[in-house]
Amino acid sequence: MREKPSSAQEAREFIKGYSAGHATTVGSVLVTNLKTGARKGGFDTAEIYFHKIPDEVIENLISEGDVLYVAGGLMVEHPLTSPFVDQVVGTIDSVMGSQKP
Template identity: 50%
Template sequence: MMRLVSLTTMLTAPIVRIASLRKWSLQEIEMDTCKSSYKIILGSSSMARRQILSEMGYEFSIMTADIDEKCIRKEKPEELVMALAHAKADAIVTRLQTMGQLEENAHATLLITADTVVLYKGMIREKPTTKEEARNFIKGWVFWWSCSCCGIVLVTNLTTGTRKGAWERAEVYFHEIPDEVIDSLVGSTDTVMGLSKALTEKLIAEAL
């Protein structure tokens, strides 16, 4: 059983199987540039993404975008996550410019932004705003047995301005979940999806 998402990330539940619609192999990706030759800024407040990037062996600083995500609307989930990731990157670059730190940070520095949404019965679901909404989300997914998660990773080279981004989509299948387990999931801090390791490695290589 996996303990997943919080009110600040994306909520899911115990998983039977995650069927990825797009797969990347770390063995197929050759990194010619040593990780120590560049810096990384993670443009996210997600604890899960911080943990994932740390597990990948990267050292990084953190800067959050602090944008109003509800103001950005797209009909398709892949278009929405792409727009949100670009908006986060734009906001952080603007802040660096305002603070006069862009030139300093631009020396071999990559900015990573990301976003994830859930597609349930053809409807896009983002971060729940209340515990009750989070609880209803989980119960609905269990009743329907599955949901689709769409996530993007966007890497911006602050030196060249190059941006490389790609999205992945996965089907998540659920067992029946007792109410007491749902109650324990609501407000927890773990997430099933935050940052695709293989995709992140690939985009870092392309952005350099």
């Protein structure tokens, strides 16, 4: 489980870990009716497969800084990243944590 990276070095390690590999995202929602106590919930997953991400691209992403503020340290929709996304199984909304019911 990966949160936002705590440093540039951790972001670098995260992104290198995705390079020529894959990641799975899991999003969930639980809603509770405070009057009745009834709960309903669900989850959604997506898998992202990557080509090799060159070190130069990784360094440019870290220099830019946005990867330090997102869970997992990578935005698949980012212009520097998207050319290295081989396949998304699921939806991009699921990857970004904004899946629709």
